Amino acid sequence: MSKNILTRRGLMRTGAAAGAGLAMPTIFTGQVWSAAHSGYTNAPQGSTVTLGFNVPQTGPYADEGADELLAQQLAVEHLNGEGDGGCLNTFSSKALKGNGILGKKVQYVTGDTQTKSDAARASAKSMIEKDGAIMINGGSSSGVAVAVQGLCQEAGVIFMAGLTHANDTTGKDRKANGFRHFFNAYMSGAALAPVLAKEMGSDRRAYHLTADYNWGWTQEESIVASTEALGWETVNTVKTPLASTDFSSYITPVLNSGADVLVLNHYGGNMVNSLSNAIQFDLLSKQVNGKDFKIVVPLYSELMAAGAGENIKGVLGSMNYNWQLDNEGSKQFVKSFGEKYGKPPSNSAQTCYAQVLLYADACERAGTFNPCGVAEALEGFEFDGLGNGKTLYRAEDHQCFKDVLVVRGAENPTSAYDTLEIVEITPVDQVMYAPDHPMFGGAEAKLGECNPGA
Amino acid sequence: MDAFILQILNGLDKGSAYALIALGLTLIFGTLGVVNFAHGALFMIGAFCAVFLQRILSLSFLTVDETRTDFLGNPMKVETPYVVDWFGPELGNAIIDWSVPLAILFAIPVMVFVGFVMERGLIKHFYKRPHADQILVTFGLAIVLQEIIKYFYGANPIPTPAPRALAGAFDIGTVIGFDANTIIYPYWRMIYFAFSLIIIGGVFGFLRYTTFGMVVRAGMADRETVGMLGIDIDRRFTLMFGIAAAVAGLAGVMYTPINPPNYHMGMDFLVLSFVVVVVGGMGSLPGAVLAGFLLGILESFASTSWATSALPGINQIIIYLVAIIVLLTRPRGLMGRKGVMEE
Incomplete structure (x- = not known):
């Protein structure tokens, strides 16, 4: 009767090899960006335009990613004139008509960030190179946001960040092609x-x-x-x-x-x-x-x-947002999201929904998908009706400024959805800061030049 | 002194989980010679036995409350658990409240069955294969099991609290002569420690004082000779796999009030538990228990701010550092014996 003998060294050797394999980055850099279009990366051809939704579909934030994806899909429906139109009805800008973006039907592809920077870059890269995504949106971590934002800057596409709260995203790591709707630390x-x-x-x-x-x-x-x-x-x-x-x-x-x-x-x-x-x-x-x-x-x-x-x-x-907010944009979004999915939206869902609509609106107002034109349309843009009240997309750092909610764990929640109650809506003036604030990279922090890619 | 005592308590508490998982791992090493990287998944499945039972006991029917509205402004649907309807609010809510302790009874047969299926269905086919194959197949199995749990329960942690009577903390300081509020420790963590001692004692007693246990120990020492005596040692070893699975599962059940369980919790303990086994001495059950508590205590002290300020990052490497030192000075681990699990 034979038996495999286990030794400590054998076990540790095998374990080390397995660990090294698991830790191997999933992306190797070095591939040159190829651009088969003229003017800018992934200029839409034909009657459709493709957006890339990069959210955690596996890993510990998979539930948050699933919620983001639901909101992104809802935004695409509304942009294409399906459903109840959602916040197109309440958005202060009236550029969006429910006929896609610049007359092109919106379609989307998805990627899995796994809440790992290298995996998130790989999935964003794949969506840009293979699927022709012209904008990347989503994510549940600042590490991922900074990594994907850098990639989008190199690739010449717009990055509309999802949930990212670190100051650095629009601080020392700010980029001309990157925009953040979510609030920060x-x-x-x-x-x-x-x-x-x-x-x-x-x-x-x-x-x-x-x-x-x-x-x-x-x-x-x-x-x-x-x-x-x-x-x-x-x-x-x-x-x-x-x-x-x-x-x-x-x-x-x-x-x-x-x-x-x-x-x-x-x-x-x-x-x-x-x-x-x-x-x-x-x-x-x-x-x-x-x-x-x-x-x-x-x-x-x-x-x-x-x-x-x-x-x-x-x-x-x-x-950043809570579904109990009592303004027209929020009520409309909660209604659209709730009737479709049977639950109120989370704050990560709301930021992704708003970002997709803001991107589409900027394209319409700029009259182009060229990321530099879109960026210019977003810079300094003031809007209302997407759920957070009056909001400014500041030109200097591409950070949204709006009221911030202070919340508290409810003592007596009536359902699974009102476990948090709004204590205070802090006015935007109290959370403003200078673009060269020391916590945001100081005077050295620059957006750099917009990169249209091709 | 109070800080010292608190870290000792923390260490014993952490060590309880390490010791229980490492004990099961060592049982499987010692009997079947298998490197079971799915053992952490068994801990996780045990925790989800508690979640499952809590959900079963909380099964509800809906009634519409016209006086209240939901988030869409529609009349609110109110859930009433069946057990509350059947037994009244007091007893019904108490049954739900005590779901974690009740889950111990539920988890034992479930985990023995899971262990039996795992061993007979997959692992037995890899006994004669290289250990690298065993690691790969059991690691793959662990991933499959956690993805199954994620499919049904999602990725988010699920609160599974201790019974209200056992929530809160005990002021140990007032009993041993310290000021009030200087040494307080949660009741449930003390229960977890006591529970782990009972389980460890039970496993040792089973192996030491029962005929079955004596045959298993004989098989661990010399499997072929025991086989030649006409004893079906393979069957006994399969049952030991089930017992090891139950030990890991019970550790998981009792852990749920400490940290809300999620599908990934087994992986968090897996590597640490392997280090515990190696430090304790391959195949040594007392070694696994000793190393579990020892490393738990060291890890707790390494997490204090004075330790991290003196040696930044020590809290992240202490266990591996100790493993290196032990293996350099005692290559067979703390209680490993010559000839056991060696070529």
Whole structure:
């Protein structure tokens, strides 16, 4: 009777080989952009124009990606004159007629970012090169947004970012071909600060747990600046590895740190776990420095709220959009999305929907698909009726400026959809900043030249 | 001192999960000689047994409440769980509330069955194949299993809380002479630690004090001789695979109130558990348990801010660093014995 003998060395050798294989990037650079068109990359031929929707379809943000894709498909329907027209009815610009874009029927292709920068670039590259996509939209991570934005700049197509909250996307990594509708970490800090002052006072000691990557750092920097401006003291800022699942060893030091506020600069699964762990340690029932202990989650999403369950009750945070917003654009979008899909839209869905319509509208107003013409039409564009109220696409950094929502985990939700309640709509003036703000790359940060590609 | 005690508690708590998973892995190594990269998936399936039972117990019928509206302005459809309708609000809600402890009973037969099917249906065909083949096929199986779970439950974590009576934290400090609120620890994490000790004790007792366990241990030491005595050792080893699967599954069930489960949670533990097995000593059950708790405690201390400020990044590498040191100084691991799993 024979038997394979397992040895430690054999196991570790095989494991290392398997690990190296899994870690291999899925894209190798070096291929020269080919452009079979004249004037600009992927100039539409025939009666159709192709958009590329690059969203996480696998991996931990697959549910968020699925929601983005639903919104993108809805936007395409509305652009082509199908369905109830959605926000074409409420959009302040009347350039879109429901006959596609510049008379060409809109079709789309999809890619899977996997929430990995190299995979996201590979899928965007494939959609641009093989499918002829003229614009890329979507995504659920700042790392992905910065990577794909860089690729689109090189390729000469427009990038309409999805969910990306790091300051760098329209800060030091801003690009002439890239545009962000979603808010950013600075805005979260600026919007939250007055509410925190009102609810918790100006004499607080904050302890930060921060996801150890680009987005976490910029959010921590923004929230620390905003809260210290209130008079709060920052007791400690601790970086937690992105791969962390159990945060107990990071939370127990909070108990005896003298802090009376815990700020969780985490997103997605990290946030669900760190908040759940903090609640297990009964932090919210503690009194420190004579005050009730509080937890703040600066960036919320509906899916995170669903994952954290009852743990979010009473916890403050901020959002780009919430379906409970009471304006005409929001009501129209919720109606269209809700009647088609049976649930209200998430804030990542809304930003993708708005971005697709904004791109199409800019093409119509510019009278061309040339990315430089489209970029010019978007720069400095003021609009309303897409759900967020009055909004400006600032020319200097391609960042949208609009009111920011401060939300709180609802104490008594009536359904799975109202687990977050709007506490404050912070006016846009309070979240504005200069294009050369130090947190956004300072004076050195430049958009560069628009690249039309071919 | 209070910080020290808290990190010890954290380490024991983390170590409980590592030890339970590593124990199952070692059982499979020791009996079948298989490198089972799907073991993390068994932990995940156990967690989803709790999710499944929670969903079954929460099955509801809809009634329309004309006094309230949904997000579209239509009359709201209100869900009422059948168990609440059948047993009344108090008992019905209590049944749902205790779904995680109840899932232990549900998970044991399910996980033994899953382990049996996995072993008989796939893994037995790879006993005589190179270990690289075993790793690839079990890793592939793990991916298939997690994608199946994702298909049914999505990618988002699913809150599966502990019973309300066991939520919250206990002020241990007041019992051992410290100030109030200095050493508090969640009830459920202490229960998890106690539960892991019971399971570990149960497995050791089963192997040590039952005839079945004695035959299995004899088979682990010398499979061919036991076979020549007319004992069907393969059948016993298959059952041991089922027991190992159940141990991993129960670890998963009890873990759900600590972190809401998602389809990927098994992978988060897999590599760490293999390191635990290697550090403990290949094929050594006490070694796996010892290494699990030891590495859990070291990982907790490495995550403190004084450790990360003195040695940035130490929290991410500590386990692998310890593995290197142990293998350099004790090549067979902490409790590995000469001749076991060696050429």
